[in-house]
Amino acid sequence: MKRSLDVCGACLPTRGSAAGLALMALLGGCGTESPGTNPSTFEVVGADGLRAGDGVGPDAGSDDAAEADAPTGALRGRVYLHDPVTDQGETTLVTLVQPISTDGTLHGPYANVWNCLNQPGGPKVRYGEVEVGAFCLEQQTAKVGDDGGWLHILPPTDPSDPEDPFAEVQMYHHVHAMHAYFKDHFGLSAVDYPLDALVNVNLYIDPKIAPLAGLSPGWQDFANAAFVPKDAFAAFHLPPRKADAIIFGQHGKTDLAYDASVIYHEYTHAMIGTTRLTSMIPDFYGIDHMPGALNEAFADYFAASMTNHPVIGAYAIAASGAHLIRDLSIVRRCPLDLIGEIHADGRILSSALWRVRAQIGAQFVDGVVLRAVQQFTKATSLQGAVKLILSEAEGEDAAMHAAFKKIFTEQGLIDCLRVKPWKDWKAEDTVDKVPYRLMGRGKLGGQGFPDGVPGPLQFSVALPSGTKAVTLRWQAWAPGFFSQPTLAIGVQPAKPVTLNLFDKGKIDAKAVMPMSPDPGDIAWQSVTLTGACLEGAAGKLYVLPLNAANADAEVTRMTLTMHTTTPTGPNLRTCK
């Protein structure tokens, strides 16, 4: 069984969708926290570190010098090299790639940029048989000036402007910069065509319909960015496209196109992440979501390497919550930092690569990683990915290989078993604020998983001497449903629970126990284990969450209680 991940939220993780929530997901159900944290300081890399926009980026020397060298403004424009926050509001003079259009629009060899205007005339959007609104109107508004350049197009005075042509210039420049980075330095040619790029994407909701759908009327923000296959645009009744596209929304005062790191992230997906690392596949320990996490890791890593700055989304992602910013200079480790969400879990590898890069330089690391990534399949495992990267490094230089291996080892990437301790835990109090998600049969079941669809992670419970029983509690819900989800756990003393991959994913465990409504709190589920599950546990019990329902479920809180005497209660389960 192989499938790719369905995440809502561009670079942003959000809750799963249920009936009627798909629209909300599109409209940016990614949080409404106020924007703004300053990114961490820049990390200086070795002398061979590749520079942002190398070849198509900032002009050499100061702006004044650059302008002095250019008697005309031909092909010149101003962009944020990183984003408005990191660049402290300052734009930089750059030379744009010569467009191939003949009408002065930003249709270049590797990017065809469209502004999606909040104006009537866009394709209608229907929900069922009801017309609920319209997609924004695609036009190319950034036109070349009389001097042959785009210096007349600057950031709007009103940052909430949903139609600003500056977003087009910013997008055009950075897509070409990233393309040049991949092609000129490493020879990648997978996207040697003008990739459609939409900026200022919004959606209009008919005021007459909005209250019925529980939506706000008028133009709705899209607080996200995404790589979208060409066929998926039919969802908006858009004109057929010849190729895939990347789309970027306008969200309040945040224009996602202003954040180069987000552009680079999405473009990396387009370059290397569409034909590989798209599977979610069971392994012996549960559902292995790591191919998707690897895909995100590389999108983040190359975005950071391109900007020579470890923070992804200092401006654009911050608008949906500062906790969603991904700073690769913050080291994450496997398995302790795993949470089962691909963007967050991708940070383990991306932060490791960032550390290696800081030690031995971008040119070497980026080349090694790209050579490995090129060989990946749709289902390449974390273990396989690590081995390929190490093999590529080893083939180049023994010392460099040692640097990779040391950091990969330190961050637990070699032989990482997806097991972390079960402890008192609350998603809201964690750095990522992401719940543990348990996919239901509707997505992954088929005729397999007779005991329930396993989660991506297992948990271990350390048993102090004399423990007679253990109470495991969690607060769980199925988004879009009022009733409690049908969840269970596979329990195995001393060793991880395993799946039989040749018998439809049947659980090999001491026991499979239902998680029942907790007698103390209706919003919780619990089980108290005693008996054979604890005997012979050698101090450790392993627990694999299982979802037997069709709907996805989320665990938002967990608690653990040890008992030195066997308690009583409706949820006491004795393992035989």
Next chain:
Amino acid sequence: MSGRWSLLRWPRRSGSSALAVATALAAAALCPQGVEATPPRQGQARATTPTDPTPAHLQRAHLAAEAAIASLRARSRGLKVQWQRDGVLPELLTALRWQPRSALATPEATARAFLAAHVGLCGVGANAGMPPRFELLAIERLRARAVLRFQPFAQVAELGRALPIEGAVASVTLDESGAVIGFTSDLNVLLAPSPARITAGEAERLARAALGPAFATAQVGSARLVLAQQWGATRLAYSVPTVARIGVQHERVLIDAHDGSVVARDNEVRQ
């Protein structure tokens, strides 16, 4: 490589706990780098439909892979192997070096010669599985190196034609000298699938139903027959493209053509 059992091969870490887990693991045949590999023992895997793989199938496929790797290791002493999650076939080979006995004109010819000479890497040999046919998807170049990505196809007797194996890719990496230096695959053992019992129209209806209420108004495209890999078996399946009318969702649903169950769903939007 021998065909001996080696319980120490799993779970890729040392220590007595590894041995304990490996001992109890049903159907485990994971084969970490550099360690002897053996297929599942009789009785560990259980055939649940006539065309599910039997332990004998898996064992033969695994031994065929081992034989192919052994022949490669004779010329690439540093060869390293990472086995797929189910441990039957290799996920990747590194530190590999193989060249055809006589120079071939193109990278594609070399890659095809490599695959033909080592069909065991795909579990083919001693009646272990059906031989796949490879269609070149792309040649991706990185400087002087070329990675050739192939889409595997397999012949379906009842249809009298070959079908693509959905989601599977095999790639062969060549260096600047034209030598094969890497192989990766997520191709499982290919067995003759159960015959189709449902129609394309029924598959489209089932796909829509499987998507649930969030996709109640989804557009459903034409179903096409493919081969899908699930639980170690090759299944005849309908691939049904669906597009939500609202929301950034573009799901491809695989419906088992034999029993109508959902084999897999893919959301192709990447965010």
